[in-house]
Amino acid sequence: MRRSTLTKPSQTYEPTIVAFLCNWCSYAGADLAGVSRMQYPANVRVIRVPCSGRVDPLYIIKALQEGADGVLVSGCHPGDCHYISGNLVARRKFAMLKNFLTYLGIEPERVQFSWVSASEGGRFAALIERVVADVKKLGPRTIAMKKRAAMQIA
């Protein structure tokens, strides 16, 4: 993953956002945004999961540790989960996780959760705009990151 660090004073800081998108709704919504040629910031790295409930808090924390400036998890709207209740169980988990990460000192704008359905291409694009803007405002992170001895991948 590309490390987002300032290399020249003239370069603007571009955050890296890792997005966990559920296969049936949010990923499809993102795909719809793509085929509809909607323009949205290119800072997002998508990881497709079968359901938002599949997202282990471990993955969110690892993403932050490995260099992501922000993490987004998006699933089906409550009541519309392809697996009936995956997103409902996830809702409780994410509420506690967000509170816990904020408590430890990670700004709440860095880890965000949303619901985007398969038909909401526009909403997905708006969501990415919003998350990238939020994270950009916070600036590069100072949270302990993995030290990479290898050279940066361009």
Next chain:
Amino acid sequence: MMMSDAEKKMKAAAKKLFAEGTADVVVGFREGSRPNSSRPYFARNEADCEKFVWDKYCRANLAAFLPALFEKPARPKEGYKPPRIAVIAKGCDGRSILGLVKEHQVACENVVIIAMPCEGMVSLSSTGKEETARACAECVCPVVQGADLVVPGTAKKPAKADYARVKKFEAKPFAERWKIFEREISKCIRCNACREACPNCYCKVCFADQRRPAWLSPANGLSDTIAYHMVRMFHQAGRCVECDACVNACPMGIDLRLFTQKLAADALALFGSAPGVSDDKVPPLYTFSQDDSEAFITDPEEK
């Protein structure tokens, strides 16, 4: 000697279980190997029960031993039956046992809880003085509810769960909070004592020991150690009974309670759940409600 009447009754109750053939093992405390300490002890017959003690050093959470004792052998012999285990339980031990029962790690009918009237345990302050352990000062449940046997005696009064320390920490700016967290965690030597002491950490292969994928290195790099504690603590979400077994086990004196308390405070505030005290049938994160709060959800179309 403090609490000697309760100690007598406790020993008698334990011996009776063996006499009646109701238990195979009784888990309690005996005199420690160092002065002013007590350590867990497994009595397997009436004679062993003489070694039991009940004093202010009985701090360990005995429920931590139960998942291993109830683990079914890989190749069970013909007619294998799970053991019948009695536990001499403080309030926190009892809360943990009830939590384990909820998570199907312990067979309810195979456990006998002997509720002790806990007056709070002591720990050593930074100056080496004995003082009431923080977990005991803030304990909301000194005596197990719904126990099979109750040893009579005066227990300490339950405290009110106000989580003042959590609120104070939350008032600090983000950068300062992270600095404090990092400072505490940087003391960690990855001995895993916190994990071994916690009754809720019963996974056969801990995520931290997993290989393929190897989420974390076992070495003591700060980045991996921070991730280890963030995830291990979050695994207690909705399950932590605030017994401070992790804090007591830590050889480096890390103030884990400052962080784990947030999870207990949230479980209570968001879902009305206090494991072992509230009457939920399943842990709060195993289930859901249609009315769960969406306040934390990002709505991009909201102005």
